[in-house]
Amino acid sequence: MYGWLWRRLPGPTWVRMLLVLVLLAAVIVALFGWGFPALARYLPFDDGLVGAAGSESLIPRS
Amino acid sequence: MSPTHRRSAASRHDAASGRRAGSRPGAAVLGVVGELLLTAGVLVLLFLVWQLWWTDVVADREQSGIIDGLEQEWGTVDEEQIAPRQDGPPPVPDAPEEGKVWATMHVPAFDRPRFPLAEGVDLESVLNVKGAGHYPETALPGEVGNAAIAGHRNTYSRVFEDIDRLEPGDSIVIETADAFYVYAVTESLIVMPQDVEVIAPVPGEPGVEPEDRMLTLTACHPMYSARERYIVHAEFAYWTDRADGIPEALAADTSATESPASDAGGED
Numbered sequence: 001m002y003g004w005l006w007r008r009l010p011g012p013t014w015v016r017m018l019l020v021l022v023l024l025a026a027v028i029v030a031l032f033g034w035g036f037p038a039l040a041r042y043l044p045f046d047d048g049l050v051g052a053a054g055s056e057s058l059i060p061r062s
Numbered sequence: 063m064s065p066t067h068r069r070s071a072a073s074r075h076d077a078a079s080g081r082r083a084g085s086r087p088g089a090a091v092l093g094v095v096g097e098l099l100l101t102a103g104v105l106v107l108l109f110l111v112w113q114l115w116w117t118d119v120v121a122d123r124e125q126s127g128i129i130d131g132l133e134q135e136w137g138t139v140d141e142e143q144i145a146p147r148q149d150g151p152p153p154v155p156d157a158p159e160e161g162k163v164w165a166t167m168h169v170p171a172f173d174r175p176r177f178p179l180a181e182g183v184d185l186e187s188v189l190n191v192k193g194a195g196h197y198p199e200t201a202l203p204g205e206v207g208n209a210a211i212a213g214h215r216n217t218y219s220r221v222f223e224d225i226d227r228l229e230p231g232d233s234i235v236i237e238t239a240d241a242f243y244v245y246a247v248t249e250s251l252i253v254m255p256q257d258v259e260v261i262a263p264v265p266g267e268p269g270v271e272p273e274d275r276m277l278t279l280t281a282c283h284p285m286y287s288a289r290e291r292y293i294v295h296a297e298f299a300y301w302t303d304r305a306d307g308i309p310e311a312l313a314a315d316t317s318a319t320e321s322p323a324s325d326a327g328g329e330d
Contacts, residue, residue, distance in 0.1 A: 001097045028108065036112040041186075046113075046217045047288040048281040049183055051258045 113217055117190070121219030125193050128163050128178045136239045136304070143307025145242070152204035152275075152301040155238050160184075163192055165203070167211070167221075168235040168312055171228055177221040179236065183212045190218045194279075200261055201275070203236045203243040204301060208276040210261035215281040215292070222281035225292050226250070233311035234277060234296050242309045245277040245296035252283055253291050260293045274298070 009016040158164040158181040165179040178193035188195040194213040201207030213222035228234075228247050236243040253260055261280065263272035275298035283292035302309040 001094050031105075031108060032112050032116055036109055039109070040113065044185070045286065045288050046214050046282055047185070047255075048189075048212050048215060048222065048291065050212075050253070050255060050261055050280050050291055050293075 117218045118220065121191060121193075124191055125178055125219055128192060129166060129176065132163065132166060132178070139237075139304060140307045144310055144313050145302035145304075145306035145308060147300040147310070148302055152243060152298070153241055154204045155202050155240075157202070158196075160198065161187055161192075164196075165236050165238045167194055168237060169224075169228070169233070170235075170312065171232045172222075172224040174219075174221065174223070177213075177219070179211065189214055193219065194221050197261055200278075201263065201272075203238070203277070204241070204275065204298070206275055207263040207272045208261060208265055208278055209236075210278045210280065212280045215283070216286050222279060222292075225279060225281045225294060226283075228279075228294050233299075234279070234294075235309060235311055236277075237304065240304055242302045242304060242312070244299045244301065244309050244311045246299045247294055247296045249295050251293040251295070253293055255288070255291055257291070260291075260295075265295050 006016065006020075009019050011019075155164060160182045161180060161184075163178045163180045166176055167179050168176050179196060180188045180192040180194070181196050181198060182188045183195040183197050189212060194211050196202075197210040197212065200210040203209050213225075214220050215222045215225060228250060230247050230249065232247045234245045234247065236245075251260065259266050259268045261278050262268035262270075263276075264270040264274075265276055265278055277296040277298070279294040279296075281292045282288045283290045299311075300309070
């Protein structure tokens, strides 16, 4: 899979290395910016609310 | 090299590659599976880096911007001046709109002693970005009843990271545009997430008419888990006018560097 990608990249080794770094950076930016925030919605391991997560119906009216 | 030699070398090579070719489809699949597993491992690590570090970086930046903005809007407080305790009922802030940062909190016992307080407890629009969040429909600071506030403990700037450090008598201070409200911790509890009675107007006794001014903090527990909730109750102690300077509870904070020295002197 990665071997195939490496063979697909054009240019000499150093250009390929550079391209790989750019691709990696793009993937990380995409994950940190959109991927992980979207995923975190389904993994609320830091939910400090009482009542159901995100549901205000369980919070007693004063 | 003689042609014979070359041929024999070539046939050895063919034989070797023939053996490999026999198992090649399986090996290729295994190779891809291996790469996918490695990729999955790296993704999990990256997710942890994002959750435990990057969310802090982003939220810290956001929150210091919010505090700077509030300082500009409210004017600075004279931190040299200790404001006298006010008798009489405290002013109650106007009901804030959802999502608005309407106060800051000071907890001298925390490593991060000051952070913004916004209205609402929605994760994505309030708690993940702005700091602590006030449960709508609960009392406001200074009001009779129970002002309930939620905050993160492990991620997104972790405003309540040190919540388990609070002990009875410790101060929790809420600063609004007009006043400082000083509360003193009464007790800490660990409850289940569905135990909403902790934020009832009389903590633990839903349906009872409140007479006291209470404050309740909620955060997740244990660390890095949302299995239980860490709850801190505090009782209103006094309030001060923001124009008069800072309350005594926060002054102790700035003189903390002096008091250990004088304590040491006393022991000698």
